[in-house]
Amino acid sequence: MASLLxxxxxxxxxSSLKTTKETHTEMSKNYYEFTYIINPVLEEDKFKETxxxxxxxxxxxxxxxxEVDEWGLRPFAYEMDSKGNGxxxxxxxxxxGEAIAExxxxxxxxxxxxxxxTLKYDAKMLRHRELxxxxxxxxxxxxxxxxxxxxxxx
Amino acid sequence: xxxxxxxxxxxxxxxxxxxxTRAGLEYIDYKDTETLQRFTNDQGKIxxxxxxxxxxxxxxxxxxxxKRARFLGLMPYxxxxxx
Numbered sequence: 001m002a003s004l005l006x007x008x009x010x011x012x013x014x015s016s017l018k019t020t021k022e023t024h025t026e027m028s029k030n031y032y033e034f035t036y037i038i039n040p041v042l043e044e045d046k047f048k049e050t051x052x053x054x055x056x057x058x059x060x061x062x063x064x065x066x067e068v069d070e071w072g073l074r075p076f077a078y079e080m081d082s083k084g085n086g087x088x089x090x091x092x093x094x095x096x097g098e099a100i101a102e103x104x105x106x107x108x109x110x111x112x113x114x115x116x117x118t119l120k121y122d123a124k125m126l127r128h129r130e131l132x133x134x135x136x137x138x139x140x141x142x143x144x145x146x147x148x149x150x151x152x153x154x
Numbered sequence: 155x156x157x158x159x160x161x162x163x164x165x166x167x168x169x170x171x172x173x174x175t176r177a178g179l180e181y182i183d184y185k186d187t188e189t190l191q192r193f194t195n196d197q198g199k200i201x202x203x204x205x206x207x208x209x210x211x212x213x214x215x216x217x218x219x220x221k222r223a224r225f226l227g228l229m230p231y232x233x234x235x236x237x
Contacts, residue, residue, distance in 0.1 A: 035185075035226060076227035077198075086227065090185070117226055128181035138177040140189060 029094050031126060032063075036107065036116035037080075038087040040073060047087050050112045054089070054103075061102050063095030086114055092129075170207030174216075182215040184222035187229055194220065198233040 038050050047070075055065055071088035080086070095103075100118055107113045121129065131137050174182065184190070193201050193208070193216055200220050203213045223229040 037226065077224070077230040078227065078232075080227050088226075115226060117222060119222075124180040128179075128183070132183075137183075138179055140173040140177040140179060141192070 028096050031094050031121040033092050033119040035090045037114045039112050039114050040085050057106055058093055061099035063093045063099055066092045172209035174212035175209050182219040184219040190220050198230040
């Protein structure tokens with residue numbers, strides 16, 4: 001019965017359905033931005049060790065790291081786990097979606113990592129990222145109140 | 155006020171416009187705390203749209219960006235200013 005029904009589906013439509021499914025499995029790698037905070041009450045070499053560990057963790061789960069940016073020790077805007085500052089690391093990578101669950105699970109266990117934030121980039125964010133790389137992000141305060149001098153005639 | 159040509163405040167009328175739309179920004183980055191700070195008051199609260207003139211779309215993005223920044227300790231949840 002099922003085959004009969006399938007036979008009635010126009011060939012063109014059926015094949016197009018098939019291809020979209022295929023491309024979906026191929027496109028399963030996404031672009032991610034990942035920021036985490038390392039516990040500041042550690043020795044200098046421990047920071048490096050944790051960063052290497054996270055990088056390895058991502059690569060082991062089929063991710064490709066694009067950029068790692070260590071912001072270093074920064075003060076918090078509020079007290080977090082009775083600490084005043086933390087070691088920030090911001091990074092960008094591509095990885096399959098399933099890898100994220102594993103990476104986050106590992107970091108939740110890790111006592112050295114205080115907090116993390118994973119963002120999956122959509123088309124708009126990717127375009128913004130391209131601008132960021134070229135250093136062409138528009139400054140929203142560049143055009144400061146120039147309509148003050150404008151006269152409206154109505 | 156708009157229709158009356160002799161109204162004293164006629165030329166002072168300021169048209170509010172969304173700064174993000176004007177700059178053509180598509181995504182508001184939580185890391186850009188300097189910009190985000192301009193849209194919060196000194197207590198750390200997000201300013202309403204009626205004050206800043208931000209478009210609805212960008213206000214939603216702004217809210218998300220501020221909350222992300224707060225989670226990572228880049229911006230305060232509450233800032234106690236001296237009374």
